[in-house]
Amino acid sequence: MFWRKKLRSLFRPRRHQVTVLRAPAGDGQKPDDVIRTIAVREGWMLLDALLKRGVDYPHLCKLGDCRRCKSVLVTGTIARAGHYAGALNPDEEARGVFLACRATPTSDCSIRSHKEPKAKQQTSI
Numbered sequence: 693m694f695w696r697k698k699l700r701s702l703f704r705p706r707r708h709q710v711t712v713l714r715a716p717a718g719d720g721q722k723p724d725d726v727i728r729t730i731a732v733r734e735g736w737m738l739l740d741a742l743l744k745r746g747v748d749y750p751h752l753c754k755l756g757d758c759r760r761c762k763s764v765l766v767t768g769t770i771a772r773a774g775h776y777a778g779a780l781n782p783d784e785e786a787r788g789v790f791l792a793c794r795a796t797p798t799s800d801c802s803i804r805s806h807k808e809p810k811a812k813q814q815t816s817i
């Protein structure tokens with residue numbers, strides 16, 4: 693029984709806490725700028741996880757082409773998947789800009805959208 697639990701925990705996908713911050717309003721970030729914190733399974737695309745958890749994150753194509761999900765990595769690390777040429781320029785990538793539809797978290801992180809995402813009302817069943 694002990695080994696079964698141990699084995700299950702070894703193969704259970706890791707989760708990372710992702711905090712979504714408000715888009716900059718011009719006067720710096722305050723502690724209440726957090727829109728939502730969600731747990732994201734390792735390997736999941738950030739945009740998919742955010743939409744599944746009820747965050748109305750800006751997006752359109754989910755393919756790395758339209759740039760609507762353009763975000764900034766504030767803390768933590770992400771792995772970027774490929775995107776269409778020209779979706780991001782090298783200067784943006786150097787500043788931590790990424791596409792949420794083409795990135796997966798590799799540690800706990802906080803991100804900021806270039807547009808204001810909205811957290812939908814949670815409804816209980």
Ligand code: FES
Pocket residue numbers: 750751752753754755756757758759760761762791792793794
């Ligand atoms: S949704 Fe279009 S680039 Fe991410």
